[in-house]
Amino acid sequence: MKKVTAFAPATVANVSCGFDILGFAIDDLGDKVTVELKEAVGLTVARIEGDGGKLPLEADKNTCTVAIQAMLDALGTQKGMEISLEKGLPLGSGMGSSAASAAAALVAANELLGKPFEKNDLVPFAMEAERMACGAAHADNVAPSILGGFVLIRDYDHLDMVKLPVPKGLYCTLVHPHLELKTADSRSVLRQQISLKEATVQSGNIAGLIAGLYQSDYGLISRSLKDVIAEPSRALLIPGFYELREAVMDLGALGSGISGSGPTIFILSQGRNTAIQAGEASKAVFEKIGLGVDIYVSEVNDRGAYVQTP
């Protein structure tokens, strides 16, 4: 085998109360990466489609190649590989765009090398790509993009990751306003200190959300979708954020929050109908503001990144 293509999905990081420690994967929407073995040692990005010419071709600046290089370094080997990227995700969207490219590249390269790594082991390599792209090696996009489902990162020092159960009938609506927000920029607006009271509130909510997922307790999930750490600073960067919340809660959604670092907003609902209605209500909110939006409705994707058969 000389050439492998893999797909990796979009992700919602943080999920309100889980700043940097929780994320889940979305169906269908994502990036596709083809990796081809070459004689001459070195990694090259040959083609990128769907990025409007915005992404770097340099191997040390593209998340595909940075992630693969980290994997080759761990193997203590060098290879010749040519990468082609089909960008399915908008940049700086809060849907884990940089992460999906890295995840797809790693799954393709790992397959090409005869699978020296389990999927779990690929996560630290993708984190190196996140470090390069947004200044922090956070795993809450790359882990769910690679592994699928809801993934909790309990601890970064030992990269202790836990895949959580997904209640049947849980749907996500993604509302992507046509704005670009770089993760590095929306990390820079965060407060570096929080009070004891805020830490207590946030811990209660993350614990509640996880218990709610295990018990398929929609009421508990809904009550726990609150963020007192990142949302207060970041919501100011997203017009219509609070109006949207009011509109979707009125029609029975479980909750809404900033997807990753924004500007995309995620809404969780019990059942597809509510998720679709939440999307329509959100569109109306943004139409009033005069801002275009794309709406996606999806279940939680349990598969994560996978190799595509030709």
Ligand SMILES: Nc1ncnc2c1ncn2[C@@H]1O[C@H](COP(=O)(O)OP(=O)(O)O)[C@@H](O)[C@H]1O
């Ligand atoms: N292959 C890639 N795909 C997406 N973004 C990349 C890629 N390589 C480098 N980047 C950089 O990562 C940044 C986008 O990532 P980020 O701000 O984290 O977006 P998102 O919020 O959608 O995850 C951009 O500055 C972009 O230049």
Ligand SMILES: N[C@@H](CCOP(=O)(O)O)C(=O)O
């Ligand atoms: N935990 C990170 C998640 C960033 O997600 P992205 O999709 O915006 O890259 C953060 O909140 O900064």
